[in-house]
Amino acid sequence: MNKPTRVSLYLLALFMFLGCKKNTTQNNVNNPVPSVTVQLNIYPNDPLYFKVQVVGGWTYIDGGIRGIVLYRKSEQEFVAVERTSSNDPNSDAARVVVMNDNFTLRDTLSDSRWRIFDGTVTKGPATWPLRLYGTSYDGNVVRIRN
Secondary structure, eight states: OOHHHHHHHHHHHHHHHHHTOOOTTTTOTTOSSOOOOOEEEEOTTSGGGGGGSSTTOEEEESOTTTOEEEEEOSSSOEEEEEOBOSSSTTOTTOBEEEOTTSSEEEETTTOOEEETTTOOEEESSOOSOOOEEEEEEOSSOEEEEO
């Protein structure tokens, strides 16, 4: 391998490493949404979860504090988002719902908004992202954990 190609590969690897930085504030101890234990197994091929059998599909499931939005990001990747609003986590009425565009989550009280695929704030007054739970998928079972 010639020297310019090797340098290019090193630079590419460096950019990929720096670009894969984990969002450490997502589940930071200062996050206003409390951390609760979540250990769920969801079977997407079960007719109960038919909405997440396709990419872009989502469904509400029990778990977390006020429920979880399970979103299918790709054939092999799922996202699990807590429905408790980071704007007013102590209010039972401040629950996050999926909007008609199927990509935006909205707080029913403050009208704050977040992206469904990563919980990032897109409209305030909320300043914190939504709490995400870890997911893994083996082709049969989606495991949701924190």
